[in-house]
Amino acid sequence: MVATNPPRTISEGIFVLLVFNSMGRILSDNAELHNYWYVVARSADLTAAPISATLLGKQMVLWRDETNAVNSASDRCPHREAVLSHGRVEDGCLVCPYHGWTFSAGGKCVKVPSSTKDIPPPPKAQLVKFQCSEKYGLIWVCLGTPKLPIPTIVQDADPSFRRINTIVDKWKTSATRMTDNFLDMTHFPFVHTTTFGRAQDTVVPKFELSQLDESWYGFFFEIDANNESGGTAVSNSSESVVHRKMTTGFNLPFNVLTTIKYSSGLQHILLLISTPIDDLNSYFTFVVWRNDDFSIDAEEITRFDYAIGAEDKRMLETLPGVLLLGQTDLVSVQADKCSVEWRRRLTSLMGI
Numbered sequence: 001m002v003a004t005n006p007p008r009t010i011s012e013g014i015f016v017l018l019v020f021n022s023m024g025r026i027l028s029d030n031a032e033l034h035n036y037w038y039v040v041a042r043s044a045d046l047t048a049a050p051i052s053a054t055l056l057g058k059q060m061v062l063w064r065d066e067t068n069a070v071n072s073a074s075d076r077c078p079h080r081e082a083v084l085s086h087g088r089v090e091d092g093c094l095v096c097p098y099h100g101w102t103f104s105a106g107g108k109c110v111k112v113p114s115s116t117k118d119i120p121p122p123p124k125a126q127l128v129k130f131q132c133s134e135k136y137g138l139i140w141v142c143l144g145t146p147k148l149p150i151p152t153i154v155q156d157a158d159p160s161f162r163r164i165n166t167i168v169d170k171w172k173t174s175a176t177r178m179t180d181n182f183l184d185m186t187h188f189p190f191v192h193t194t195t196f197g198r199a200q201d202t203v204v205p206k207f208e209l210s211q212l213d214e215s216w217y218g219f220f221f222e223i224d225a226n227n228e229s230g231g232t233a234v235s236n237s238s239e240s241v242v243h244r245k246m247t248t249g250f251n252l253p254f255n256v257l258t259t260i261k262y263s264s265g266l267q268h269i270l271l272l273i274s275t276p277i278d279d280l281n282s283y284f285t286f287v288v289w290r291n292d293d294f295s296i297d298a299e300e301i302t303r304f305d306y307a308i309g310a311e312d313k314r315m316l317e318t319l320p321g322v323l324l325l326g327q328t329d330l331v332s333v334q335a336d337k338c339s340v341e342w343r344r345r346l347t348s349l350m351g352i
């Protein structure tokens, strides 16, 4: 914890400064990161009532207007700072729970219940709004001006694939650590021992990085995966070990796409989302696309992936702070090269 009392000596002061820096807001205070899209909720979780979310330390309210479009604004009423997400939605407008001031989809105050009808709401009664979009069953928010589009998942436009959404979970780890983890296949035999990882050779053959399609940069690889218990539903195979042809790639800042192709032709595509709530906490959700015959329940399909995610979460929540982003701060080997390249591009994007 950072000391709450003022430091009494210079060395104590330096110590407090060092502790503060090590816990510093590397992500939340970076203005460049505001210019990208992040997932803050699942579309299905936003219905008639407003909900809250936090992105890069900014608390926001989300609500649906009269056209059912998603709106997002700072979760603070300009009147007396009440929490707007505790309010309600009326005719597509957001109503503050404290004194009932009512805000239109544009963020403008359209009603002050304490004023007579002939007095218009104060012009400064305006919410700070953020850009929103819905794609892939997810709600995406950009705090600034988007510099990249929401990444394309080519399978989403292919009718032979179905899409399955999952819950948005909170992980007590940095989005930087999550992205690094999702780009790393060398932890599979060590972390994913109760799911798919035990059959995998620990040695990773040399691989090259390339642009996989318009949105994703990464690599191809092949592994043998354990296929017991929940794995059989996902792979549609009863073999105890199945062979997977895979790609893993990133889309800045923190999106990862993994594709899995089984020898039967069945494909299982995973969009792995890491959203920085702040530097040390993140939302995690994943989306699955599959070209199966749609006969197996979505719950049965995702049970195995949830179990894999739980193994990652358990490991990541033991690691300290934000992933060190300097090129020489950490020791890496050939098998880490996708994460090293992602980190290089991320720091360039962040201007650090």
Ligand code: FES
Pocket (backbone or CB within 6 Å): 077, 078, 079, 080, 081, 082, 096, 097, 098, 099, 100, 101
């Ligand atoms: S604090 Fe929102 S209406 Fe008063």
Ligand SMILES: [Fe+2]
Pocket (backbone or CB within 6 Å): 181, 187, 188, 191, 192, 308, 312
């Ligand atoms: Fe993992």
